[in-house]
Amino acid sequence: MISLELSETRVEVARENITEAGLGEKVEVRAGDARALLAEMVEEEIEPFDLTFIDADKEGYPEYLEWSLRLSRPGSLILADNAIRGGSVIEPEDESARATHEFNESLAKDPRLSALILPLIRGRVDGIAIARVLVD
Numbered sequence: 001m002i003s004l005e006l007s008e009t010r011v012e013v014a015r016e017n018i019t020e021a022g023l024g025e026k027v028e029v030r031a032g033d034a035r036a037l038l039a040e041m042v043e044e045e046i047e048p049f050d051l052t053f054i055d056a057d058k059e060g061y062p063e064y065l066e067w068s069l070r071l072s073r074p075g076s077l078i079l080a081d082n083a084i085r086g087g088s089v090i091e092p093e094d095e096s097a098r099a100t101h102e103f104n105e106s107l108a109k110d111p112r113l114s115a116l117i118l119p120l121i122r123g124r125v126d127g128i129a130i131a132r133v134l135v136d
């Protein structure tokens with residue numbers, strides 16, 4: 001498992017907790033902006049992931065989806081949190097909601113994916129997007 005994290009403080013906290021949990025051999029935390037780190041992983045020709053979980057800055061979701069597809073294989077799953085956000089993503093009024101709207105539209109239309117959004121009640125309605133990659 002590889003986790004990407006921008007905040008140096010959170011990188012340290014995550015590494016400490018992962019080591020304490022005895023998972024240091026299995027989980028790697030890479031520090032930096034996910035955009036650059038994802039590009040590096042494609043460059044490295046890293047083995048495709050079985051599952052990618054997107055849960056960072058919402059503005060980046062459309063880009064993260066494209067990188068995730070490049071790092072997947074047929075049958076891989078791509079999950080993304082906060083796909084509904086109280087409905088604000090349906091008629092977006094800010095960049096964060098607009099990017100999630102674009103992300104959700106891609107999930108619906110992209111022939112490389114079969115996807116759904118599972119609504120969840122977290123005080124307000126939110127949702128987790130679950131997409132299965134169909135092609136290489």
Ligand SMILES: C[S@@+](CC[C@H](N)C(=O)[O-])C[C@H]1O[C@@H](n2cnc3c(N)ncnc32)[C@H](O)[C@@H]1O
Nearest residue numbers: 003004005006007010032033034035055056057
């Ligand atoms: C909801 S938290 C998830 C934290 C942790 N990965 C987890 O699963 O518990 C979102 C994290 O995304 C990080 N983040 C925000 N923008 C990022 C970016 N451009 N690249 C990498 N990480 C980013 C934030 O610092 C924050 O720690």
